[in-house]
Amino acid sequence: MKKEEKSDICIIGPGRLGLTLAYCFSSGIDRGINLVSVSGRREESVSNAERIIKKINRKTVFIVNNKEAARKADCILICVPDDSIKNVCKELFEKNGITGEGKTVIHFSGLKGLDVLDAAKSSGASVCCIHPMKSFADYLNSANSIKGTLFGITYDKKDKKACRTAERIVGFLNGKSIFIENSSKAIYHACACMASNYLIGLLNIVERMGKEIGVRPEIFMEGIISLSQGTIDNIRKLGTNNSLTGPIARGDVGTVRNHLENIKSRMGSNYADVYSLLGRFTADIARENKWIDMRTYNEFLDLFEIKKLL
Ligand SMILES: NC(=O)c1ccc[n+]([C@@H]2O[C@H](COP(=O)([O-])OP(=O)(O)OC[C@H]3O[C@@H](n4cnc5c(N)ncnc54)[C@H](OP(=O)(O)O)[C@@H]3O)[C@@H](O)[C@H]2O)c1
Numbered sequence: 001m002k003k004e005e006k007s008d009i010c011i012i013g014p015g016r017l018g019l020t021l022a023y024c025f026s027s028g029i030d031r032g033i034n035l036v037s038v039s040g041r042r043e044e045s046v047s048n049a050e051r052i053i054k055k056i057n058r059k060t061v062f063i064v065n066n067k068e069a070a071r072k073a074d075c076i077l078i079c080v081p082d083d084s085i086k087n088v089c090k091e092l093f094e095k096n097g098i099t100g101e102g103k104t105v106i107h108f109s110g111l112k113g114l115d116v117l118d119a120a121k122s123s124g125a126s127v128c129c130i131h132p133m134k135s136f137a138d139y140l141n142s143a144n145s146i147k148g149t150l151f152g153i154t155y156d157k158k159d160k161k162a163c164r165t166a167e168r169i170v171g172f173l174n175g176k177s178i179f180i181e182n183s184s185k186a187i188y189h190a191c192a193c194m195a196s197n198y199l200i201g202l203l204n205i206v207e208r209m210g211k212e213i214g215v216r217p218e219i220f221m222e223g224i225i226s227l228s229q230g231t232i233d234n235i236r237k238l239g240t241n242n243s244l245t246g247p248i249a250r251g252d253v254g255t256v257r258n259h260l261e262n263i264k265s266r267m268g269s270n271y272a273d274v275y276s277l278l279g280r281f282t283a284d285i286a287r288e289n290k291w292i293d294m295r296t297y298n299e300f301l302d303l304f305e306i307k308k309l310l
Pocket residue numbers: 012013014015016017018039040041042045066078079080081082084088107108109110131132133134135136137
């Protein structure tokens with residue numbers, strides 16, 4: 001294997017993501033990924049990682065010293081909370097720090113740009129961000145289900161080494177990659193939060209509405225999850241526009257009026273606002289599809305108290 005195809009990896013921050021990556025990389029030596037070191041802030045987290053990883057890779061060094069750990073590697077993965085990335089990077093490369101020459105430094109934040117790695121770049125390192133569109137809770141489940149994950153990757157397009165390293169790591173994890181401009185990371189990350197966290201917010205609202213009408217939550221939510229799952233399956237096959245069904249797709253203004261009146265009186269205006277705002281975007285889809293005429297569309301907008309036309 002050529003030197004270019006191998007990476008000696010250091011993981012800083014053996015938390016939810018860092019430990020998952022350490023576990024995935026611990027058996028990677030035959031495929032060019034050599035986990036040389038893991039470093040963390042607290043002895044407890046580092047010992048926990050050591051207990052798990054040493055069973056697979058006896059050569060990895062575990063240490064509560066970021067600089068020492070990073071010195072051993074040519075690829076440094078900073079897996080600490082977003083707000084600490086910049087300081088950890090500075091601590092590595094500034095004031096008696098290590099040199100960045102020949103190294104690639106990577107962070108995994110969906111929001112933060114390349115600038116938080118400026119200290120590494122100034123010291124001669126290649127830098128990039130790799131953001132997994134996946135929720136990492138426990139390392140074993142996350143490692144076992146990481147295949148197929150989409151990774152949003154960001155690098156300076158002039159930095160070919162950063163690009164190659166990012167692609168190699170994503171390839172090793174059997175993931176897919178999509179390039180995200182540095183300036184677009186906030187919107188990209190908002191998309192991920194809306195599709196995952198806000199989906200939970202929405203289904204929690206539905207769960208509360210179920211409680212209001214006194215249905216058994218476990219039976220009700222099983223039905224709701226199955227309904228949502230079916231919709232997700234349809235979106236995968238048909239796309240969002242063609243998956244729309246229900247009263248707005250049919251132009252049933254009376255049904256939507258009835259929903260809104262009942263939601264307002266039994267659940268309150270915050271619930272009605274969520275229904276109306278999402279209803280507005282749903283009406284846009286029905287109109288775009290030409291499934292409802294302009295008059296019906298405007299009737300929906302009046303109900304939702306939104307006058308803006310397409
Ligand atoms: N978890 C996810 O679902 C997910 C998904 C996509 C991207 N990410 C990204 O992954 C990164 C890590 O997130 P996470 O969820 O894995 O966080 P986490 O579970 O809180 O883990 C962070 C780890 O960093 C360590 N740490 C904190 N400050 C440190 C320092 N100065 N030096 C060394 N280690 C330090 C913590 O140490 P202690 O154990 O001592 O506290 C902990 O082990 C973030 O950039 C996040 O945006 C996470």
